[in-house]
Amino acid sequence: MKRLVALEPSERNLLRVGELSSELQDSKGAAAAFLKLAQLTENSGANAAQWYERAYSADSSDVEIALGYGKSLIAQGQVGAAIFVLEPHAKAGTASQELRETFAKALLAANRLSEAEPLLWQLFQLNPSRMQEITTLIGLFLDNNQDAEAVALARKLEQFQRGKGDRRALIASMQELAGKHRACPEMLEFMSELFNASNRESDYSQTLLKLFDLHCSLGNFAKAAECLDRAADVDPYESGHQKRLEILKGKIDDNRYKVIASRFTSLGKAESEPAKSDGPTLGAAALQDLMLQAEILVQYGMRSKAIERLQRIQELFPHEEDRNPDLHQLYLSAGMTPRYTDSAPAPVTPVSSAARASSNPSISLAAPVTGENTDVSHFTRVAEITRKLYRQSNADAVMTTSVNELGAQWKATRCVVAMRKPGLAPTAVREFCAEGFAKGESNTVAKVISAVQDLAISRGTLNISDALAAAELQPVREALATLGIASLLALPLSDGADHVGVLMLAQNTPRGWHSSDIVVLKTISDQIVNALNNAGLRRLVKSLSVTDEQSGLMKRASYLDLLMAETRRAIQQSTALTVVLVQFGKSSALVKENGEKAVEAAMQQIGQIIAANIRQNDLAFSYEMTTVALVLGETAEKEALMAVEKLRKLVEDVRISEKPLAFSAGVAEAIVRQQFDPVDIVTEVINRAELALDMAVAQGAGRVVNLAAETANAAVA
Structure with missing residues (x-):
């Protein structure tokens, strides 16, 4: 009969062999026949469940039979039986990958998640492209209220991805996960840590706000306060x-409440007690914003509105004028004389350290101006919009934020920011459209932009209440009509003597722009250019393919230009700037011992780790074959040393021929002074960083040398 099956392995013959073998108590032969019959039936598209069952009944120790029978049971929804069949084989040390996958699938279907986790993790380690299976398991843990297990697995996954230098895929998966599954405090806290460590500030902020809402719903207001x-x-x-x-x-400590409230510049809108001089210190940002609003209002004759801001400053920051010369001068400009309880009214005098009185302020106004009806909400948003612009990390984001914020604030039909050199076509255009209006065709918008910018350059600010009738706009009248522009305001964007673009707000109805609006928009237009200078150069260089695709590091050719740009930004904003050089052994010795390809592969891995773990606005360059240069903006030497230690730990597992790489670093904080020439600052800090690295290498592997300038005059122009 077996010979007949060999000649003609039909279902009929296999069935006869299987039944005959069973009668003869040949379990192995019966199992083999029924297995072949099941496979033949399965290949024909029919249901082979009964033949797998008979094969398993004949020989349950056969792995292939158990795998086939287990799959059949899972397909029928009998996951409990499938687990019983597969478990003995899956726990054997020789279990195949397919069998472990099938067993894990059965455990997941049975909701035995904790048992499925180690199997899925082993499979993921063998093939990291299966990360989706791990994030799916995290979601299942959340849905089953196993929050601790979900967070533990998420942290384990984060550590694995961080070791690979690839957090981006994890972040994308976790964002998708958060949108599909139940939120829990522990998981949101983990995600906030992940976003914070990856410099995803917007995602970090939004996650904290979700956590705030969740803690409030649970009545945990202390935790909610921390999140806010x-x-x-x-x-x-x-x-x-x-x-x-x-x-x-009323739900948290009053002092804690006041400290949190002080972070918001719009604190005046909330009911609060008069601030006391011995209470919690209010935020410096709130003071700066209020002073900026008052200064603009004073400068353009809106004194009564300015006095309202100064009154608020007096309430929140009593006697601050004694310590702040700029605020003192602002009082003089507004004609205000601060008065405090138990102190006689007196004109504002030069800053002194006179004894401070009680902190219940009253204000004496000199020649108050009344009757101003101008809406000053635009003034109050200058600082807010400016801050948003400076938070953007690339030129596109700056332009998009500009048009969206300005278009919405001034209720314009269209708001356009375009980058264009006179005589040429626009190189970048971003457009805001009010609800119900479609964005214009690129050619049509370009025609209008070119004409409007040329006019704004020759005439200054362009304020046209009837654009279709204006003689100077007749060459683009058709384009204006197509875009539905009846009136417009255009301001040139200038970087020093260079014209770089234009800001245009347009309306579909006749509109005259108030002089105060123009003042504010001029201020913001300057800030747009500054923000573009700060963010645009770095991203522009990257877009021009100066970043090495393999390592993620920027090429040496862009090092000086970007360091110069960062230095100018540091001078402009009075912030710290530090240069770090990190060397991973002498390149000549490493190449001689291991070969050039092995060294390049190791440095590519190091580059990927560094690029994935520095802040969004930090810069990392391939300085030499085994040396990486870091430019850390807004970072003093103390913070730079902490960053170096962090990077040391991240790259310590990188090996060449199973040998660890030497780690040496030189750190130099730039001498940022307004009176120094940026070129001299850059030259000095580069030389000092290289000297610091030489000293670190001379002292032996693992050393970090922070070399401070011998004198602040080292960078004098």
């Missing part, structure tokens, strides 16, 4: 902060 405090530290202007602050009122 951290979110305000990222963006104090996020919409809804005042409502969140009101939720906390």
